[in-house]
Amino acid sequence: MEQYNSEEEFLKNYDSSVFEKLSMTTDIIIFSVSNGNRTNYRKLKEKYFSVLLVKRNTYPYKEKWCLPGGFLNMDETLDEAATRILATETNLHNIYMEQLYTFSDLNRDPRMRIVSTSYMALVDKNRLNDKLYPNASWFNMIILEDEKGINIMFDNGIEEFNIVLEKHLIEKTSGRYDYVVVKNDHLAFDHALVLATGISRLKNKIEYTDIVFNMMPEYFSLGELQQVYEVILGKKLLDPAFRRIIADKVEKTDKIKTGGGHRPSALFRYKG
Amino acid sequence: MEQYNSEEEFLKNYDSSVFEKLSMTTDIIIFSVSNGNRTNYRKLKEKYFSVLLVKRNTYPYKEKWCLPGGFLNMDETLDEAATRILATETNLHNIYMEQLYTFSDLNRDPRMRIVSTSYMALVDKNRLNDKLYPNASWFNMIILEDEKGINIMFDNGIEEFNIVLEKHLIEKTSGRYDYVVVKNDHLAFDHALVLATGISRLKNKIEYTDIVFNMMPEYFSLGELQQVYEVILGKKLLDPAFRRIIADKVEKTDKIKTGGGHRPSALFRYKG
DNA sequence: TGAATAGTGTCTGTGAGACAATATTAT
DNA sequence: ATAATATTGTCTCACAGACACTATTCA
Numbered sequence: 001m002e003q004y005n006s007e008e009e010f011l012k013n014y015d016s017s018v019f020e021k022l023s024m025t026t027d028i029i030i031f032s033v034s035n036g037n038r039t040n041y042r043k044l045k046e047k048y049f050s051v052l053l054v055k056r057n058t059y060p061y062k063e064k065w066c067l068p069g070g071f072l073n074m075d076e077t078l079d080e081a082a083t084r085i086l087a088t089e090t091n092l093h094n095i096y097m098e099q100l101y102t103f104s105d106l107n108r109d110p111r112m113r114i115v116s117t118s119y120m121a122l123v124d125k126n127r128l129n130d131k132l133y134p135n136a137s138w139f140n141m142i143i144l145e146d147e148k149g150i151n152i153m154f155d156n157g158i159e160e161f162n163i164v165l166e167k168h169l170i171e172k173t174s175g176r177y178d179y180v181v182v183k184n185d186h187l188a189f190d191h192a193l194v195l196a197t198g199i200s201r202l203k204n205k206i207e208y209t210d211i212v213f214n215m216m217p218e219y220f221s222l223g224e225l226q227q228v229y230e231v232i233l234g235k236k237l238l239d240p241a242f243r244r245i246i247a248d249k250v251e252k253t254d255k256i257k258t259g260g261g262h263r264p265s266a267l268f269r270y271k272g
Numbered sequence: 273m274e275q276y277n278s279e280e281e282f283l284k285n286y287d288s289s290v291f292e293k294l295s296m297t298t299d300i301i302i303f304s305v306s307n308g309n310r311t312n313y314r315k316l317k318e319k320y321f322s323v324l325l326v327k328r329n330t331y332p333y334k335e336k337w338c339l340p341g342g343f344l345n346m347d348e349t350l351d352e353a354a355t356r357i358l359a360t361e362t363n364l365h366n367i368y369m370e371q372l373y374t375f376s377d378l379n380r381d382p383r384m385r386i387v388s389t390s391y392m393a394l395v396d397k398n399r400l401n402d403k404l405y406p407n408a409s410w411f412n413m414i415i416l417e418d419e420k421g422i423n424i425m426f427d428n429g430i431e432e433f434n435i436v437l438e439k440h441l442i443e444k445t446s447g448r449y450d451y452v453v454v455k456n457d458h459l460a461f462d463h464a465l466v467l468a469t470g471i472s473r474l475k476n477k478i479e480y481t482d483i484v485f486n487m488m489p490e491y492f493s494l495g496e497l498q499q500v501y502e503v504i505l506g507k508k509l510l511d512p513a514f515r516r517i518i519a520d521k522v523e524k525t526d527k528i529k530t531g532g533g534h535r536p537s538a539l540f541r542y543k544g
Numbered sequence: 545t546g547a548a549t550a551g552t553g554t555c556t557g558t559g560a561g562a563c564a565a566t567a568t569t570a571t
Numbered sequence: 572a573t574a575a576t577a578t579t580g581t582c583t584c585a586c587a588g589a590c591a592c593t594a595t596t597c598a
Contacts, residue, residue: 007382010331016384019343021293024387041571042575059282071291074385078376096445102374102389104350110279112288113346115296117374172544173368173482210445223576240579241560262576263568272444313598314548495549512552513587534549535595 025109025116026081027069027191029100029198030090032125033215033228034140042261047227048140050125051195052089053154053187055135060110061188065154067195068136069116082119090123091131096214097121101197108190116189120198122214143199143234149182150196161186165196206232210249213270221257221265222246297381297388298353299341299463301372301470302362304397305487305500306412314533319499320412322397323467324361325426325459327407332382333460337426339467340408341388354391362395363403368486369393373469380462388461392470394486415471415506421454422468433458437468478504482521485542493529493537494518 004010029051036046053065068089072081078099086095100118108114125138132138139154153162164183170176177200184192206212212228226242248271255267276282301323308318325337340361344353350371358367372390380386397410404410411426425434436455442448449472456464478484484500498514520543527539 004331007331007334011382014383016295019295020346021295022344022346023288023291023293024296040575042569042573044576059276059279062279072294072376072387074292074294075378077378078374078387096443098446098448099373101371102350104344104389106347106349110283111286115344115350117376171368173485173542174370174477175481176370205446209447213445221577238561238563239577240562240581243578244559258569260576261570261574263578265577270445312548314546314596316549493550510588510590511550512554512589515551516587530596532549533547533597535551537550 022113022115024072024078025069025114026072026078026085026119027067027116027189027194028082028086028089028097028119028121029067029195030086030121030123031198031202031215032123032138033231034125034138036140044223044227044260047224047231049143049231050138050140052132052136053139053156054089054133055137056188057135064188065137065139065186065191066188067118067191068133072117078117078119082121086119086121089133089136090128092123092128095121095123096211100194100201103190103194105190116194118194118198120201122202122211124215124217126217141199145234150179150199152195152199154186159186163187163192165192203233210270213249216270219253219255219267219269221267222250223265225250225268294385294387296344296350297341297386298344298350298357299339299388299390299461299466300354300358300361300369300393301339301390301467302358302393302395303470303474303487304395304410305503306397306410308412316495316499316532319496319503321415321503322410322412324404324408325411325428326361326405327409328460329407336460337409337411337458337463338460339390339463340405350389350391354393358391358393361405361408362400364395364400367393367395368483372466372473375462375466377462388466390466390470392473394474394483396487396489398489413471417506422451422471424467424471426458431458435459435464437464475505482542485521488542491525491527491539491541493539494522495537497522497540 032050034048034050036048038045052068054068056062056064056066068085070085072078082097087093097119100120102115102117104115106113137156139156142153144151149164149166151162151164154160166180166182167177168180170178179193179196181192206229215228216225222243226237230237250268251271253267253269256264257267258264304322306320306322308320310317324340326340328334328336328338340357342357344350354369359365369391372392374387374389376387409428411428414425416423421436421438423434423436426432438452438454439449440452442450451465451468453464478501487500488497494515497518498509502509522540523543525539525541528536529539530536
């Protein structure tokens with residue numbers, strides 16, 4: 001039984017090897033919004049929901065794309081690890097980030113048992129266009145989703161591919177889904193799963209929080225803001241309803257954006 | 273640089289000791305609702321929001337209360353570990369459970385570096401009254417919360433104590449709070465923090481999901497259901513509004529509950 | 545009979561969906 | 572002038588908050 005008389009004595013004699021150990025990693029989904037090309041002098045630039053992927057140059061999954069990530073050091077928390085990795089990839093600090101989910105499938109990494117805690121980060125892509133880590137690339141995503149599954153098409157201007165996941169309702173009271181990867185030839189590890197989880201989280205959260213403003217520049221028009229909501233949610237919104245909802249979250253500035261072949265728009269700022 | 277020609281070759285030669293390793297644990301917040309005493313022959317039994325705690329009989333934190341938990345084995349996922357631990361404590365299977373958050377502070381365990389992934393489980397306490405693990409005990413909680421902080425009072429009929437946490441807004445766009453434990457003399461490890469996180473999650477989720485039915489018996493009156501919502505949310509609800517909201521989630525059965533000094537109530541069942 | 549809960553009716557204000565209308569610009 | 576976006580007005584419908592009212596039981 002217990003042979004120690006104090007916590008100090010116990011700790012001094014504690015053998016930390018009694019339980020098997022494992023390595024942990026952190027994977028970060030960095031979301032942003034990209035501008036497409038102007039197809040017509042009157043039209044707004046199309047916007048795309050995009051994610052930062054890194055091409056692996058070592059085994060395992062050499063030449064596949066993966067989420068930025070890295071091993072957890074013994075002298076840092078998961079938040080600190082995620083912040084460190086994010087800074088490595090983007091050279092940016094003070095980025096919005098939240099913990100997403102911890103994945104622990106036994107064979108999610110072919111090397112050994114690795115548990116990974118994923119994070120979701122939101123950035124304004126314009127802040128870092130030329131500061132990217134060499135192997136990193138922004139992929140625009142087009143996401144088709146229904147009750148049965150999700151199809152995500154990726155395009156970085158050079159490479160195109162898609163992944164397909166099925167959704168299975170695992171629990172009726174919470175409406176939670178289990179994702180099963182049906183097609184994935186280009187993403188390493190279980191990152192298709194991680195990404196689907198992140199997309200789901202973001203879609204939910206932009207409905208009841210203001211986190212979308214982390215992907216916006218300081219000044220933006222309401223039309224641009226609406227475009228961002230629309231590409232993330234994957235559906236069109238009605239102008240007056242949208243404006244009513246965000247009216248108390250933004251403040252009008254005296255700046256104006258002209259140059260489109262149409263009425264100029266007032267620029268707004270997040271009120272906080 | 274990279275000296276291998278195939279993934280197989282790489283894996284065969286992989287040295288899994290290159291990164292430092294650590295132990296992981298799983299802690300489970302098991303929530304339920306308890307019936308208080310009938311104070312008056314007419315009145316309904318009061319309901320209490322309650323949580324299952326275990327008294328530690330070994331160091332560290334000997335004699336303190338903690339959440340049921342245990343180390344992650346190398347041949348199981350976190351979900352499986354949580355299910356195993358839950359079955360050990362309650363002898364119950366098929367319990368509602370969801371992953372909550374992964375805590376990784378450097379000194380959260382005085383023995384060594386341990387990262388813990390917490391889970392939240394919801395049970396109908398009546399299903400397991402006499403099947404509890406020896407050191408486990410249900411504590412009723414009374415939760416006082418405002419924008420500044422949370423005060424949770426615990427009572428298992430024998431022992432009473434309270435913990436106090438401050439809330440600090442860490443990020444304005446998401447409205448997320450950082451909890452700082454201000455008073456805690458009875459809960460081991462960082463479990464005060466874990467519990468506050470779980471309470472917050474549950475309070476949020478019962479507003480937009482049906483998970484509360486996991487804490488209900490098969491047949492219940494709408495008054496009882498309303499009481500459960502009220503003790504979890506910590507506020508009174510208006511009868512007609514409540515009934516409108518849950519009307520399409522439940523179905524009336526032909527069962528009736530009599531015996532109170534008042535009009536009998538119809539018993540309902542979750543429709544799913 | 546009265547205290548207590550069960551259950552319903554209904555008024556009102558808020559807010560989202562829908563559609564229409566006006567404003568302004570570059571070509 | 573025209574196509575395109577910017578911006579506002581307004582009608583309607585659904586629904587939550589609030590309060591009032593009826594129903595039923597048991598000491």
